[in-house]
Amino acid sequence: MLTNAVPTTSGPVVGAEQEAVRAFKGVPFATARRFAKATRPPAWTEPRRCTDYGAYAPQPGHLDQAEESCLSLNIWAPAGVDRPLPVLVFIHGGAFVTGGGADYDGGFLAKHGPAVIVTINYRLGPLGFLQLHRHGLGEANNLALQDALAALDWVHANIANFGGDPNAITLSGQSAGASMVIALATLPQARGKFIRALALSAPGRNIMSADHADEIARRVLDELALAGDPAEIASVPLPELFAAVERVGRRLADETESGTVFGPVLDGIVIAREPRDVFADGTLRDIPLWLGSCRDEMVMFLKSTPPAAMIRTTERQVRMALGDAGWGRLLSYYRATARPDEDPYEALLSDAFWHRPLADLARLHAAAGGAVWLSRFDHRPALEPFLSQGPTHGADNACLWAHLPDFIDRPILKRKGGPMTPADIDVAARFQASLLRFVTSGVPDVAEAWPRFEPPHEALAVFGQPFHVVPLNEGVRSSLWAELSAGDNDKKKIREAG
Template identity: 90%
Template sequence: MLTNAVSTTTGPVVGVEQGTVRAFKGVPFAIAQRFAKATPLRAWTEPRRCTDYGAYAPQPGHLDHADETACLSLNIWTPSGMDRPLPVMVFIHGGAFVTGGGADYDGGFLAEHGPAVIVTINYRLGPLGFLQLHRHGLDEANNLAIMDALAALDWVHANIANFGGDPDAITLSGQSAGASMVIALATLPQARGKFIRALALSAPGRAIMSVDHADEVARRVLDELELARDPAAIGSVPLPKLFAVVERVGRMIADETASGTVFGPVLDGTVIAREPRDVFADGSLRDIPLWLGSCRDEMVMFLKSTPPAAMIRTTERQVRAAFGDAGWGRLLSYYRATARSDEDPYEALLSDAFWHRPTADLARLHAAAGGAVWLSRFDHRSALEPFLSQGPTHGADNACLWAHLPDFIDRPILKRKGGPMTPADIDVAARFQTSLLRFVTSGAPDIAEAWPRFELPKEPLAIFGQPFHIVPLNEGVRSRLWAELLAQSGAPQTPAARAKVG
């Protein structure tokens, strides 16, 4: 059954009733011209039917279902019959900055059980969202995906009250690449006052690209397209050709990037003027409660990819550069000596270097600046592939977060099927969802006695497993060896410095 029309700043929309929740899907928030900033839509007067997900952002495997001008849409799930404004969660999807979309995340279950208003968004991906061409004559083509996300946040802030949401109680959240975007967005002056909390799950440790590296990627793409003398002509290159060239360039230079990925938010000096971690460190965001999470075996998925992801080689090379071959050897020996029976020591070392340690250092920066921060790790192996065979690798927490208990949901864009959950899956997912909804509602994921804030010197780490429990982050020989190697390397012993070493 269709909902009543809801007014927005561009025109009325109608959604569909899903039990006790109203869903509005494919709501356009801007229009995108290639390599230009998103612009407002032309207003309409007749109610617009928003009952199906909008067009995917162009991406590998979905170019035939994509629409590059009309891909900027969002999806809203809101409980029916509420008599008060509800807290809002805006979610930015992951996908290595090249895949994914809001259609992979049905927020109906979270909205009903919050109660809360859940919003998922699309943004431009791959070259259309992250290829930096402003040094090549296309003045607006820098950090376009970040600008898309800002436009979505602006739209939500201006319109969500009409959907039952509280525009002054918005939590900005994301996973993987989306978490990187959350961290970058949170530090931008343009976003101030438009969100009050932030959640970042599995944010890569080195997601901000230098402007010089981004410029080099753009130069190589233009060279491959034979457009070095006419960069503006890239605007008319057919999408299949553009994406094929970008994939070829990516294979050639992925090892040259700090993160092992070609794209990401760029420290361009205009849209993103400062390194985000420096903004957290100086206390500018101390009033923003922050939840940072990761999965225990983040790197397994990337080790098992064919070929193994470039971030594997990049991370090992950077640790060797920081501590020397002898230091790398000592680390690996310690990880082998302390490995669990089901643990790959090499994977565990890389997961710590690329994911866990940078995440912990961001928590230290925020805590040291006076901010409230909570740190978590997801240790549960769910009965859903690839996690059943690979363990709690990258995305394991995200699968439980969006589950419609007692089932995992389908992911149509990633082409992953859902399925029934085991009692253990349900137990862990329910705890994870409850913590998230409590964070969205109150700014703290649990009562202090059950999950204390991350503060020195104890540095509590919440483990989502069976049972849920808290452990000190800085215990164990692995942590002590990292500290020893950092001291020997001569790196300044500050959280910011440690974050750069990883």
């Protein structure tokens, strides 16, 4: 059944209603030419039918999509609610090169909140992250981040017409989307547009240096033989552009300290300050923050063919920071303390790249007076790739978006859903309830069940069977990290003093 027309700042939209939830899909929030900042979409006057997802952002496997029309969002809102509802805005992951809002059906969460759920598209790969402003294309910097900011602005201006409360928006994301959330949260342009933030599996390095981003742009231009005329990159066919970026990425993984190709960039223009410094100085102390990760984050990347570049670069970075002897001590301790089903090498890398940086960010926010909660997802969903790989990257996300008692399909990534086991349902229901409580109140659980993360105990909530809370810094591994990191800090002070 079609809904009544809902007014927006661009024109009226019509969605579809099913099982007491109204869904509006493919709603344009902006339009953009290649390597140009997003602008408002052309206005319309007749009700626009928004019952199907919009075009995917161009990405490997979907390079036939329309670049200019990929900036759309999707809204799920309960029908018949007579009060403004809290709003969740979700930024998808996908290593900054894949994915889209169409992979996340928010109908179940909207109905059970009740809440208004929004998922967005943003430009991916070179179209959203290639930094070209030092090469004469003045607007081509942090475009994907500016896309997300434009979506947030649109939601803040329009969501009341869909039953949402513009003063109760939670900004959330997973993986690459979590990096976007952490960066967006620190931007002056986003202040007042959201009141809470949730970041699931944010990579350890949430920000890229301007010099590294410039090096990537230079290499891509060289690969396309456009160093002398960089403006021509705006007309390169998408398959050729993405193929050149892939070749550059493979070489970067072998030749540089960081194999990262894309991500938010400390460009001094859109992102003027290192996000962690903004959290540390207390600017965001009034924003409740939930940071989560999965127990075996790195398994998926170790089992990829070939293994993901972050495997090599993470080991390289730990060895550079702690020395070969420090790396050897860590790996020996991980082997000595490994669970029967645990790969100690993977566990070390997961801690180095995912868990420890998130805990460090939690400490910064807590020390500045902010409310922060830290979680780890230990449950193995009965769905591939998790059934064979365990609670690896994305396991929490699969449960978060499930329509109990089923996992949902993810059409962009071509992953099928399926029935959930009783254990899946139990853990997913607890995880979803915590999310909806956080979206509604800013607190994911009662303090007795899940305390805030703060010294000296630093509570870590573990989503498994059963749900439980443990002190983060217990065990030999944490003690050894602390010892080796203290030694590394002493060396840095000596170098700086000298």
